Amino acid sequence: MKRFSLLFITTLIVSAGCASPSLKVPGTPKVLNEGSLREDIPAKTDGGKKDNDSVVAQILKDVEKLLSAGRPEKAVIELENAARISPKRADIYLRLGEIRYDQQLCHQATGMARKARQLGLTTTANTLSANHIITGCSGR
């Protein structure tokens, strides 16, 4: 008898749940946190991109000076060093791609631009630049 009562109550509750307006409409998948692989551990939302920000920012400034002084290979070496310091910074790879593109080294430029896009470019200008390199090189 006890079990039967429990079954009856459970049935009532389940029926109420089924009628609830909060139930997801079939066919609409629930989308979770798009940035995380494991929900129990807070993900590094930037995947390490912000590490050593100020150091890399200074390197990028130095790179511009080297390019203005007509020293692109030295600039590339500095950018490669920056990539060792902050390996997930998309703008480092983008800058490498831009330099290689200017040097007409498309096989190197394209790879850098794609890597930059994959790591996530944060500004429209950067995205456009990467796209320009990729499409420009495919035409060459």
Added chain:
Amino acid sequence: MQRGKKKKGTRVRIWLFRLFLISFAGFASWLVYLDLIIKAQFEGRRWDLPAHVYSAHDTLFSGAPISIYQLEQQLRNLGYTKTVSPKNPGEYKKGGLNIDFYARDFHFFDGLRSGQLIRTEFSETSIKAVIDKKTGKQINTFRLEPTLIGGIYPDSNEDRILVRLAETPQIVIKALVSSEDRGFLDHHGVSIKGIARALWSNITSTSGIQGGSTLTQQLIKNYFLNSERTLLRKIKEAAMSILLELHYGKNEILEAYINEVYLGQDGSRSINGFGLASFFYFSRPLSELTVAQAATLVALVRGPSLYNPFRFPARAKTRRNLILTHLLKSGYIDRKVFEKETEKPLHINSGGKHHENLYPAFLSLVRQQLKRDYRSDDLKKEGLRVFTTIVPRIQTIAEIKLKQQLEGMEKRLDLKRGELQAAIVITNPDNGEVSSLIGDRNLRQDAFNRAINAFRPIGSLIKPVIYLTALKQPEKFNLATLLSDEPFGLTDENGLVWQPQNFDHKSRGKILFLKGLADSNNIASVRLGMQLTLGEINETLKSLGTKKQMEYPSALLGALEMSPFQVAELYQHFASGGFSTPIQSVLAVVDRKNRPIKRYPLILKQAVDEKSVFQLNFALHHATVSGTARSIGLLMPKIEAAGKTGTTDGLRDSWFAGFTGDRMGVVWVGRDKNEPTGLTGATGALQIWIDIMKNISRLGYNPALPENMVTINVENNGNVTESNCPGAVTIPFRKEYIRERMSGCTQRKSKLLKWIKGVFE
């Protein structure tokens, strides 16, 4: 009669004169011949200079993950001396959470980095600030000079570091001249006074045998002749000395001597010249030697074995003090300095092997990669400087952890010590640079490099290639696709049936694609491979840069032989997010005058589309959470990783290949005789991998979800469900291929059904 006698006498005189002319002509020709030899060999390049190989350098910057202890250790490895206050290059001071050091000048492959006084301030685990002590300003980045890790030697096995006379400290020259050849500036190659003095000293004195040879003669003997003690050799030596002095000035001769003289032996490598001897005995450049240290090196000239400071320290010290006495008597040092320097201990570099090949396995990789671009002779003779990628700190950790783990495993498995062998390759996933390479558990062995030359079946390490091939067909496969795990057999052309089995010999009906890889399911993987065809999988292998191809279905379970290095090349594609970047050990090569010859820049090429590799890596990550590599989740919870275990038949090979955000590593454990180890990939190689990675990796694997991908909850039956459904997994999907049917939570329903059933039973 008298006329006859006169005629005879004249004839004799004529013949004597002719004999004299012939002898003179012969002697003159001989001198011309010797002169030609001297000019031919002494001009231009005078020595076969080995290529010197450097490690990667540390870059110091605010936030750099280098502790105060690590920096101090590195400075000591570089031969820096601890002092109260660093005033000269090569000195450092440690106080509180700061290290001040006076950096040396160093020629990197892209230019000279001048020496300067630097302060580094630390927090517990990293650098807080790098400051130029002269200006007080913070420096953005500072490159510490790399470690010299070995060389590529000429066939003679002579090693040397060339120094110019101008770079040689005066005290070294004075010690040399005052003890070996006081009349060096006055004689013309041979010193009659010196010979007489030596004869007299040897007869009357008990303070040791003195030689009568000048520095010029010693140079001739070492450079052109041998140590034969014959009259003819001595005459030749004297003649050549005079000829040498006719053609070349005292400075040139002295400089050649300083670079030629034999000063010790290190295994098969001979230590030649003061430049190298300074590093070998004192771990510092010649310019940084103290008076006592300079005297110690000069003391070796007379007998590097006899006065070997490692083996005969007392004798070496006595000889050193004799050199100091010569310096005092010649007025080059005063009594105060003499008394102070004679009291000093020898202060020999206790490792004694500063430029020995520290990492033979890595060096053999460097040689292999350089051979593509350089002739063997150039590598051995031109004095090239090679800048490589090895990170000594990481290499050391890998070596220590490997040793500990192997010994522990042998103990547990009741194996004799040394039975198990291993190979390790660790790279930077973003640029392919080799941070560490081990080819033998006997780390200094240069015999067989298992990392690059041991080809072993890779077992389940091949499975990601199968699953990747499938994911490249998103209309047919995704991580929630159900794969059949039903047993089956394949019949070959001889009628033999091959029935792949799961590790636990159980079958699970239908399993998620994700779990097929994460749990390393054999039956599902082979079924999937056969569905895709070996041809398609081979195309994937090709796109991943490997020449290995599958010929038979058994290759789907890894009956495919690869070296750990080849596995690293394969997995580099996964670790980098689908990019192909050559795994490299060399960054750049410059010539002996530091002029750039070749640089190996970063090259990236997208080999696999981003979404396919993201999903693959998701499954490889899942393996570390609840699959065959779940030890990672337990033992290394703070750093996310992804990877694959591999075990071959009979437990002969134990593999793990995996990566975090900043390191990719491949570990192999096995026995050279191919006997069973008793280890699976999870119990063997993986444990070594974890022990190394948790000490070297700082960035977890956590890539951003690509564009047009979402994450969805899926049950084990492949249906989309709610987030709180027991047993559901969260899986990334390409938006355009999302399954739309939502089924509720089967797990919860089935538990409820069971309860209801229980009511009526």
